[in-house]
Amino acid sequence: MKLEMKFINLVLYLIATLLVAPKILDLSRVSERKDAIVKEMEATKNSLENSVEACKLISSIKNMMPNYDDVYYNTSDSLKDAYWRYKHDIQVLNKKLLVLCSHSSMVVNHYRVIKDRITNHIYLGSYKYPVVLCDAETIRINGKTMVYKPGQIIQVSKDQDIEIEYNKYKLNYSDSKIDTINVKRYIDKISLIN
Amino acid sequence: MIKYTGILALIISLFLGNYLDKKISTYNRIFTDYIESENENANGYLIHFRDLNKRSIEGDSIGNIVVQLFDNIQKNNKYSKEVRNAILNQLHQVDDHLLILDNMSLFNKLCFKLLKESMSLRDQYDYALVIEQIDLENSDSLNLKITPFTYIKDDKLIEYFYQDEIITKDLLIDFKGKVSELKAIVSNPITKELYTIKGQ
Numbered sequence: 001m002k003l004e005m006k007f008i009n010l011v012l013y014l015i016a017t018l019l020v021a022p023k024i025l026d027l028s029r030v031s032e033r034k035d036a037i038v039k040e041m042e043a044t045k046n047s048l049e050n051s052v053e054a055c056k057l058i059s060s061i062k063n064m065m066p067n068y069d070d071v072y073y074n075t076s077d078s079l080k081d082a083y084w085r086y087k088h089d090i091q092v093l094n095k096k097l098l099v100l101c102s103h104s105s106m107v108v109n110h111y112r113v114i115k116d117r118i119t120n121h122i123y124l125g126s127y128k129y130p131v132v133l134c135d136a137e138t139i140r141i142n143g144k145t146m147v148y149k150p151g152q153i154i155q156v157s158k159d160q161d162i163e164i165e166y167n168k169y170k171l172n173y174s175d176s177k178i179d180t181i182n183v184k185r186y187i188d189k190i191s192l193i194n
Numbered sequence: 195m196i197k198y199t200g201i202l203a204l205i206i207s208l209f210l211g212n213y214l215d216k217k218i219s220t221y222n223r224i225f226t227d228y229i230e231s232e233n234e235n236a237n238g239y240l241i242h243f244r245d246l247n248k249r250s251i252e253g254d255s256i257g258n259i260v261v262q263l264f265d266n267i268q269k270n271n272k273y274s275k276e277v278r279n280a281i282l283n284q285l286h287q288v289d290d291h292l293l294i295l296d297n298m299s300l301f302n303k304l305c306f307k308l309l310k311e312s313m314s315l316r317d318q319y320d321y322a323l324v325i326e327q328i329d330l331e332n333s334d335s336l337n338l339k340i341t342p343f344t345y346i347k348d349d350k351l352i353e354y355f356y357q358d359e360i361i362t363k364d365l366l367i368d369f370k371g372k373v374s375e376l377k378a379i380v381s382n383p384i385t386k387e388l389y390t391i392k393g394q
Contacts, residue, residue, distance in 0.1 A: 012203055020210050122363055123324060157335050
């Protein structure tokens, strides 16, 4: 009787093991996959946060602040799982970035051929004016910095050489930092008068 | 008591199995949701990109390629990694303004990273501060119109046409005023393919 009971118990242990073991293996597999997704989402969230901060900094150059009134969001604290929390946060950050990076103008390259009046050099290209909050230009003439406005006419003295420094600030989406394009030009007063 | 340990183990395994099933299904739901969001983003992004290209760079070879590509995807009703890579390759050829789209997460993951890491804007174009206009304001001062201009660096590859007649750079230099319907044939910096730019 005892031997029989032992055998039945052994069979039951075996069934119990067979019931649980594959599930444990399956759980470890899906858990690994979930961890990888969560890790990726955390990286995306951090990168988006950095992008939003960088954009805010760029828009402050133009003295413009983003208006997030249309971005509706609840706090994600009530969400238990990290995935859903990150998903929520990413959606909110995407909406904020959309406010900072979207525009209603046509995305067309207006190619133009223009001539430099001093060097007579011909250029084929386009002037890409900042259409979004997250894009700013400044121009510095003989030490005086101003926000550049397209078509702006700048008054300079005839008696002095001119040093122009142009800076364009935009978001680098790959590392969420600010890209600066810097161009300098020096014009002596003689070439200006001629 | 020892008699019932087998049954006890079986009951525990059933409860544990149930708990594990719930956990697995929660994790699977995360995976499914992740894939679905990816695809939604991808489709939204493709539609937006297709529309942008249709309306903005009509006649441009890059735009046409992307529109064709999108039509193929729709025909086959399939979005795969190969398609995604093909689109990324197309994106490599597109100007940076086209990057401002509303599917930022997909962009972050797929496009910007590749685009910006592999080729900066400055590799294709260069910036110049062009003095477009000089006017005498008074005896002491001048008015300057300074334009920060992105121009195609390799001007050996540019041929200018006006009303289908080839014009030399010297003629352009001497020209005063505005020319409409100026056409230039430029070699794409990445593919070396020739394409036409209409401008003025």
